[in-house]
Amino acid sequence: MKNGQYLTEKSWLLCVAIAGLLIGGLILSSFMRSGDTTFLCSLASSKARATAEYAATPIQLQAIVHYATSRIVPQQSLAEISVTFDVLKALAPCNFLVFGLGHDSLMWTSLNPRGTTIFLEEDPKWVQTVLKDAPTLQAHTVQYRTQLQEAHQLLSTYRSEPYCSPTKAYLRGNYNCKLALTGLPDAVYDKEWDLIMIDAPRGYFAEAPGRMAAIFSAAVMARARKGSGVTHVFLHDIDRKVEKVYAEEFLCRKHLVKAVARLWHFEIPPAANVTQGGGATGGEWFC
Numbered sequence: 001m002k003n004g005q006y007l008t009e010k011s012w013l014l015c016v017a018i019a020g021l022l023i024g025g026l027i028l029s030s031f032m033r034s035g036d037t038t039f040l041c042s043l044a045s046s047k048a049r050a051t052a053e054y055a056a057t058p059i060q061l062q063a064i065v066h067y068a069t070s071r072i073v074p075q076q077s078l079a080e081i082s083v084t085f086d087v088l089k090a091l092a093p094c095n096f097l098v099f100g101l102g103h104d105s106l107m108w109t110s111l112n113p114r115g116t117t118i119f120l121e122e123d124p125k126w127v128q129t130v131l132k133d134a135p136t137l138q139a140h141t142v143q144y145r146t147q148l149q150e151a152h153q154l155l156s157t158y159r160s161e162p163y164c165s166p167t168k169a170y171l172r173g174n175y176n177c178k179l180a181l182t183g184l185p186d187a188v189y190d191k192e193w194d195l196i197m198i199d200a201p202r203g204y205f206a207e208a209p210g211r212m213a214a215i216f217s218a219a220v221m222a223r224a225r226k227g228s229g230v231t232h233v234f235l236h237d238i239d240r241k242v243e244k245v246y247a248e249e250f251l252c253r254k255h256l257v258k259a260v261a262r263l264w265h266f267e268i269p270p271a272a273n274v275t276q277g278g279g280a281t282g283g284e285w286f287c
Protein backbone atom coordinates (compact mmCIF):
# COMPACT_ATOMS: atom_id res chain seq x y z
CA MET A 1 0.00 0.00 0.00
CA LYS A 2 2.78 2.34 0.98
CA ASN A 3 4.64 1.39 -2.17
CA GLY A 4 1.58 2.14 -4.27
CA GLN A 5 1.20 5.63 -2.72
CA TYR A 6 4.87 6.37 -3.39
CA LEU A 7 4.46 5.38 -7.04
CA THR A 8 1.37 7.59 -7.44
CA GLU A 9 3.23 10.64 -6.01
CA LYS A 10 6.20 9.97 -8.27
CA SER A 11 4.04 9.77 -11.41
CA TRP A 12 2.22 12.96 -10.32
CA LEU A 13 5.54 14.84 -10.01
CA LEU A 14 6.65 13.47 -13.39
CA CYS A 15 3.44 14.70 -14.99
CA VAL A 16 3.91 18.20 -13.49
CA ALA A 17 7.54 18.34 -14.73
CA ILE A 18 6.57 17.26 -18.27
CA ALA A 19 3.69 19.75 -18.34
CA GLY A 20 6.09 22.53 -17.21
CA LEU A 21 8.55 21.67 -19.96
CA LEU A 22 5.80 21.60 -22.58
CA ILE A 23 4.37 24.98 -21.50
CA GLY A 24 7.87 26.55 -21.41
CA GLY A 25 8.62 25.14 -24.86
CA LEU A 26 5.33 26.43 -26.23
CA ILE A 27 5.97 29.96 -24.88
CA LEU A 28 9.48 30.04 -26.36
CA SER A 29 8.38 28.70 -29.74
CA SER A 30 5.49 31.18 -29.90
CA PHE A 31 8.05 33.97 -29.34
CA MET A 32 10.07 32.72 -32.28
CA ARG A 33 7.23 31.62 -34.60
CA SER A 34 5.20 34.79 -34.28
CA GLY A 35 8.27 36.82 -35.22
CA ASP A 36 8.02 38.64 -31.89
CA THR A 37 11.73 38.60 -31.32
CA THR A 38 11.85 41.92 -29.46
CA PHE A 39 12.93 40.28 -26.25
CA LEU A 40 15.71 38.26 -27.89
CA CYS A 41 16.75 41.19 -30.06
CA SER A 42 17.01 43.54 -27.11
CA LEU A 43 19.24 41.01 -25.36
CA ALA A 44 21.43 40.80 -28.46
CA SER A 45 21.56 44.56 -29.02
CA SER A 46 22.48 45.36 -25.42
CA LYS A 47 25.33 42.85 -25.76
CA ALA A 48 26.38 44.53 -29.03
CA ARG A 49 26.21 47.95 -27.36
CA ALA A 50 28.37 46.79 -24.47
CA THR A 51 30.89 45.30 -26.90
CA ALA A 52 30.97 48.51 -28.98
CA GLU A 53 31.49 50.62 -25.85
CA TYR A 54 34.65 48.75 -25.00
CA ALA A 55 35.93 48.26 -28.54
CA ALA A 56 38.99 50.32 -29.43
CA THR A 57 38.28 53.33 -31.64
CA PRO A 58 40.28 53.71 -34.90
CA ILE A 59 42.23 56.62 -33.43
CA GLN A 60 43.16 54.56 -30.36
CA LEU A 61 44.58 51.86 -32.63
CA GLN A 62 46.46 54.50 -34.62
CA ALA A 63 47.83 55.95 -31.36
CA ILE A 64 49.17 52.55 -30.27
CA VAL A 65 51.07 52.14 -33.53
CA HIS A 66 52.24 55.78 -33.48
CA TYR A 67 53.62 55.80 -29.94
CA ALA A 68 55.07 52.30 -30.34
CA THR A 69 57.10 53.39 -33.33
CA SER A 70 57.97 57.01 -32.53
CA ARG A 71 60.97 58.26 -30.60
CA ILE A 72 59.26 61.61 -30.01
CA VAL A 73 57.11 61.60 -26.90
CA PRO A 74 54.80 64.26 -25.39
CA GLN A 75 56.48 67.05 -23.44
CA GLN A 76 54.48 66.57 -20.25
CA SER A 77 55.84 63.99 -17.83
CA LEU A 78 53.98 60.80 -16.89
CA ALA A 79 53.04 62.32 -13.52
CA GLU A 80 51.64 65.44 -15.21
CA ILE A 81 49.74 63.49 -17.88
CA SER A 82 48.26 61.23 -15.16
CA VAL A 83 46.48 64.19 -13.53
CA THR A 84 44.39 64.77 -16.68
CA PHE A 85 44.13 61.05 -17.44
CA ASP A 86 42.51 60.44 -14.02
CA VAL A 87 39.82 63.02 -14.78
CA LEU A 88 39.28 61.63 -18.31
CA LYS A 89 38.87 58.12 -16.89
CA ALA A 90 36.03 59.42 -14.75
CA LEU A 91 34.34 61.67 -17.32
CA ALA A 92 34.93 60.24 -20.83
CA PRO A 93 33.19 60.45 -23.20
CA CYS A 94 33.23 64.19 -22.53
CA ASN A 95 34.09 67.56 -24.08
CA PHE A 96 37.82 68.25 -23.96
CA LEU A 97 39.30 71.50 -25.31
CA VAL A 98 43.08 71.61 -25.73
CA PHE A 99 45.13 74.74 -26.38
CA GLY A 100 48.06 73.54 -28.49
CA LEU A 101 48.60 70.86 -31.06
CA GLY A 102 51.59 68.66 -30.42
CA HIS A 103 53.04 65.24 -29.88
CA ASP A 104 50.43 64.63 -27.22
CA SER A 105 47.36 65.27 -29.43
CA LEU A 106 46.85 61.68 -30.56
CA MET A 107 47.11 60.63 -26.93
CA TRP A 108 44.53 63.14 -25.62
CA THR A 109 42.02 62.21 -28.34
CA SER A 110 42.52 58.51 -27.62
CA LEU A 111 42.00 59.02 -23.88
CA ASN A 112 38.57 60.52 -24.59
CA PRO A 113 37.03 57.76 -26.74
CA ARG A 114 33.71 58.67 -28.36
CA GLY A 115 33.99 62.14 -26.80
CA THR A 116 34.77 65.48 -28.46
CA THR A 117 38.40 66.60 -28.31
CA ILE A 118 39.26 69.85 -30.10
CA PHE A 119 42.71 71.42 -30.45
CA LEU A 120 43.40 75.14 -30.88
CA GLU A 121 46.70 75.99 -32.53
CA GLU A 122 48.27 79.33 -33.40
CA ASP A 123 50.65 78.12 -36.12
CA PRO A 124 48.86 77.09 -39.37
CA LYS A 125 51.98 75.36 -40.72
CA TRP A 126 52.21 73.25 -37.58
CA VAL A 127 48.54 72.32 -37.98
CA GLN A 128 49.26 71.05 -41.51
CA THR A 129 52.32 69.11 -40.33
CA VAL A 130 50.43 67.36 -37.54
CA LEU A 131 47.28 66.66 -39.57
CA LYS A 132 49.33 65.09 -42.37
CA ASP A 133 50.04 62.15 -40.05
CA ALA A 134 46.80 62.26 -38.05
CA PRO A 135 44.07 63.70 -40.30
CA THR A 136 41.20 62.72 -38.00
CA LEU A 137 42.32 65.04 -35.19
CA GLN A 138 39.96 68.01 -34.81
CA ALA A 139 42.23 71.07 -34.97
CA HIS A 140 41.52 74.75 -35.60
CA THR A 141 43.91 77.64 -36.18
CA VAL A 142 43.48 80.54 -33.78
CA GLN A 143 44.70 84.10 -34.14
CA TYR A 144 45.70 85.73 -30.87
CA ARG A 145 45.43 89.48 -30.32
CA THR A 146 48.11 89.60 -27.62
CA GLN A 147 51.87 89.39 -27.30
CA LEU A 148 53.76 88.10 -24.30
CA GLN A 149 55.43 91.49 -23.84
CA GLU A 150 51.98 93.03 -23.11
CA ALA A 151 51.23 90.65 -20.25
CA HIS A 152 52.05 93.09 -17.44
CA GLN A 153 50.21 96.05 -18.98
CA LEU A 154 47.12 93.93 -19.80
CA LEU A 155 46.93 92.69 -16.24
CA SER A 156 47.15 96.15 -14.75
CA THR A 157 44.55 97.71 -17.11
CA TYR A 158 41.93 95.04 -17.81
CA ARG A 159 39.85 96.09 -14.78
CA SER A 160 39.10 99.43 -16.38
CA GLU A 161 37.37 97.67 -19.31
CA PRO A 162 33.81 96.74 -18.21
CA TYR A 163 33.59 93.91 -20.76
CA CYS A 164 36.56 92.19 -19.10
CA SER A 165 34.72 92.07 -15.78
CA PRO A 166 33.50 88.67 -14.53
CA THR A 167 29.84 89.71 -14.73
CA LYS A 168 30.01 91.15 -18.26
CA ALA A 169 32.77 89.19 -19.97
CA TYR A 170 31.95 86.92 -22.89
CA LEU A 171 34.10 85.64 -25.75
CA ARG A 172 32.48 85.61 -29.22
CA GLY A 173 32.72 89.18 -30.56
CA ASN A 174 33.98 90.77 -27.33
CA TYR A 175 36.46 93.05 -29.13
CA ASN A 176 36.50 95.52 -26.22
CA CYS A 177 38.30 93.08 -23.99
CA LYS A 178 41.69 92.17 -25.45
CA LEU A 179 41.95 89.15 -23.18
CA ALA A 180 38.83 87.57 -24.68
CA LEU A 181 39.46 85.10 -27.50
CA THR A 182 37.17 86.46 -30.22
CA GLY A 183 38.33 84.39 -33.17
CA LEU A 184 37.43 80.86 -32.11
CA PRO A 185 35.31 78.60 -34.32
CA ASP A 186 31.61 78.32 -33.45
CA ALA A 187 32.19 74.68 -32.54
CA VAL A 188 34.18 75.94 -29.55
CA TYR A 189 31.73 78.65 -28.43
CA ASP A 190 28.71 76.39 -28.82
CA LYS A 191 29.88 73.65 -26.47
CA GLU A 192 30.37 73.44 -22.73
CA TRP A 193 33.81 72.08 -22.04
CA ASP A 194 34.30 69.57 -19.24
CA LEU A 195 38.09 69.78 -19.45
CA ILE A 196 40.29 72.58 -20.77
CA MET A 197 44.02 71.98 -21.17
CA ILE A 198 46.20 75.09 -21.60
CA ASP A 199 49.56 74.02 -23.00
CA ALA A 200 49.78 76.72 -25.69
CA PRO A 201 50.16 79.17 -27.32
CA ARG A 202 53.88 79.78 -27.09
CA GLY A 203 54.93 82.06 -24.29
CA TYR A 204 58.70 82.04 -24.22
CA PHE A 205 59.67 85.08 -26.33
CA ALA A 206 58.42 88.68 -26.35
CA GLU A 207 56.48 88.55 -29.64
CA ALA A 208 54.83 85.19 -28.89
CA PRO A 209 51.08 85.37 -28.10
CA GLY A 210 51.55 84.22 -24.50
CA ARG A 211 48.85 82.33 -22.58
CA MET A 212 47.09 85.38 -21.09
CA ALA A 213 44.03 85.21 -23.36
CA ALA A 214 43.80 81.41 -23.15
CA ILE A 215 43.77 81.59 -19.33
CA PHE A 216 41.25 84.46 -19.22
CA SER A 217 38.99 82.76 -21.80
CA ALA A 218 39.12 79.41 -19.97
CA ALA A 219 37.95 81.21 -16.83
CA VAL A 220 35.08 82.89 -18.73
CA MET A 221 34.00 79.56 -20.29
CA ALA A 222 34.14 77.75 -16.95
CA ARG A 223 32.16 80.42 -15.12
CA ALA A 224 29.49 80.39 -17.87
CA ARG A 225 28.87 76.64 -17.51
CA LYS A 226 25.16 75.79 -17.29
CA GLY A 227 25.50 72.03 -16.92
CA SER A 228 26.11 70.19 -13.71
CA GLY A 229 29.56 69.82 -12.22
CA VAL A 230 32.72 71.87 -12.51
CA THR A 231 35.07 72.68 -15.37
CA HIS A 232 38.48 71.05 -14.99
CA VAL A 233 41.21 73.43 -16.15
CA PHE A 234 44.79 72.21 -16.51
CA LEU A 235 47.57 74.74 -16.95
CA HIS A 236 51.08 73.70 -17.95
CA ASP A 237 54.35 75.63 -17.48
CA ILE A 238 53.34 77.23 -14.20
CA ASP A 239 57.05 77.70 -13.44
CA ARG A 240 56.79 80.75 -15.74
CA LYS A 241 55.76 84.09 -14.28
CA VAL A 242 52.95 84.97 -16.71
CA GLU A 243 51.25 81.57 -16.39
CA LYS A 244 51.43 81.76 -12.58
CA VAL A 245 50.26 85.35 -12.19
CA TYR A 246 47.40 85.00 -14.70
CA ALA A 247 46.30 81.72 -13.10
CA GLU A 248 46.16 83.42 -9.72
CA GLU A 249 44.18 86.33 -11.17
CA PHE A 250 41.61 84.38 -13.25
CA LEU A 251 41.59 80.68 -12.27
CA CYS A 252 42.01 81.36 -8.53
CA ARG A 253 44.05 79.64 -5.81
CA LYS A 254 40.83 78.58 -4.08
CA HIS A 255 39.96 76.43 -7.11
CA LEU A 256 43.43 74.83 -7.35
CA VAL A 257 42.99 71.14 -6.49
CA LYS A 258 46.29 69.62 -7.62
CA ALA A 259 49.82 70.75 -8.42
CA VAL A 260 52.13 68.20 -10.01
CA ALA A 261 55.54 69.31 -11.30
CA ARG A 262 54.78 72.12 -13.79
CA LEU A 263 51.04 71.40 -14.03
CA TRP A 264 48.21 73.01 -12.06
CA HIS A 265 44.71 71.50 -11.98
CA PHE A 266 41.75 73.75 -11.15
CA GLU A 267 38.11 72.80 -10.63
CA ILE A 268 36.09 75.89 -11.45
CA PRO A 269 32.40 75.99 -10.51
CA PRO A 270 29.85 77.83 -12.64
CA ALA A 271 29.50 81.47 -11.54
CA ALA A 272 25.77 80.85 -10.97
CA ASN A 273 26.70 78.47 -8.13
CA VAL A 274 29.01 80.96 -6.43
CA THR A 275 27.22 83.10 -3.90
CA GLN A 276 30.04 85.33 -2.73
CA GLY A 277 32.65 87.49 -4.44
CA GLY A 278 33.65 87.45 -8.10
CA GLY A 279 31.44 90.39 -8.98
CA ALA A 280 32.43 93.42 -10.98
CA THR A 281 31.12 95.63 -8.23
CA GLY A 282 32.60 93.55 -5.41
CA GLY A 283 36.25 93.73 -4.45
CA GLU A 284 37.19 90.22 -5.51
CA TRP A 285 36.81 90.21 -9.30
CA PHE A 286 37.45 86.72 -10.67
CA CYS A 287 38.85 85.20 -7.48
Ligand SMILES: C[S@@+](CC[C@H](N)C(=O)[O-])C[C@H]1O[C@@H](n2cnc3c(N)ncnc32)[C@H](O)[C@@H]1O
Pocket (backbone or CB within 6 Å): 073, 074, 075, 076, 099, 100, 101, 102, 103, 104, 121, 122, 123, 126, 199, 200, 201, 202
Ligand atom coordinates in the same frame (compact mmCIF):
# COMPACT_ATOMS: atom_id res chain seq x y z
C1 LIG B 1 54.49 74.23 -25.46
S1 LIG B 1 54.17 73.29 -26.85
C2 LIG B 1 53.37 71.94 -26.08
C3 LIG B 1 53.32 70.82 -26.97
C4 LIG B 1 52.66 69.58 -26.43
N1 LIG B 1 52.33 69.62 -25.06
C5 LIG B 1 53.47 68.36 -26.73
O1 LIG B 1 53.68 67.54 -25.87
O2 LIG B 1 53.92 68.26 -27.85
C6 LIG B 1 52.87 74.13 -27.59
C7 LIG B 1 53.11 74.80 -28.91
O3 LIG B 1 54.40 74.66 -29.40
C8 LIG B 1 54.39 74.60 -30.82
N2 LIG B 1 55.07 73.38 -31.23
C9 LIG B 1 55.17 72.28 -30.53
N3 LIG B 1 55.96 71.39 -31.17
C10 LIG B 1 56.37 71.98 -32.30
C11 LIG B 1 57.21 71.58 -33.38
N4 LIG B 1 57.80 70.41 -33.40
N5 LIG B 1 57.39 72.45 -34.38
C12 LIG B 1 56.80 73.65 -34.37
N6 LIG B 1 56.00 74.09 -33.36
C13 LIG B 1 55.79 73.26 -32.34
C14 LIG B 1 52.96 74.65 -31.26
O4 LIG B 1 52.62 75.96 -31.62
C15 LIG B 1 52.23 74.26 -29.98
O5 LIG B 1 50.96 74.81 -29.90
